[in-house]
Amino acid sequence: MKFSTRSRYALRLMAELACCAPDKPLPLKEISERQQLSLKYLEQIVTPLARAGLVKSERGSQGGYRLVKPAAEYTAGEILRAMEGSVAPIPCLESEVNECPLCGQCFTLPFWTGLDEVINQYMDSVTLADLAHSLRNIQDPDGQNPSAGCSALKNN
Template sequence: MKFSTKSRYALRLMAELARYAPGTTVSLKEISERQQLSLKYLEQIVTPLARVGLVKSERGSQGGYRLTKAPADYTAGEILRAIEGSVAPIPCLGSETNECPMSDQCFTLPFWAGLDDVINQYIDSVTLEQLAQSLPAVKEGCGCCGTKS
């Protein structure tokens, strides 16, 4: 499984939101500047996250996006699945039931199923809070993004 750029950026976007107090909205423009990511690309990424209820948008002058629950209550896995859908290493493991006509005869299926289990256990063990703790602190007058903490 090779994760897309959207998945990598979704984790960065969510980690940025996690650095703020609960209920605080943050503009995508601010996240774009801080993470040096395209604003247009972030707009594409935030849509599926909002669709599944991981973030909520607020309109108006103080608008932006905010998390819908505490960072410790998110896993990297749920964020990645919101963007990618299944993270299974092979297509026949990507749905609830394996509909591959060769699954009964596939001697490599246990290997792929084991890899799928390891991937899912790992991504579901890492919380957004843990990811956000790895973010570098923003210093007063930070030269990299022009924001103030």
């Protein structure tokens, strides 16, 4: 299984938003500069996140994007699924009901089902707050610079 660059960047974008004050929108240009990512690419990435209801845009000179709910209420799995759709390791596990005509005689299905469960359990165990905490530690490893990156938010 391989995740797209869009998904990797979506996690980075969301972590940056999680580090900002909840009521303060963050311009994509600022995220682009902090994460050294193309602004045009971030514009494409934020669209499915907004469509999924994970972020909200605010227009105007003080506009940008902000999270819809507290960072601790998002999971990495939720964000990745918004970008990728299903993350099932095989096509017959992509829907709620396995409609594969061979599923009753597939001796490898329990392996794939177990792998799918492990992947989803792990992705859903990591919160956006966890990722934001990791970002804060990278941007300000000593915790000494209150203006470093996203350290404006300590309790999200």
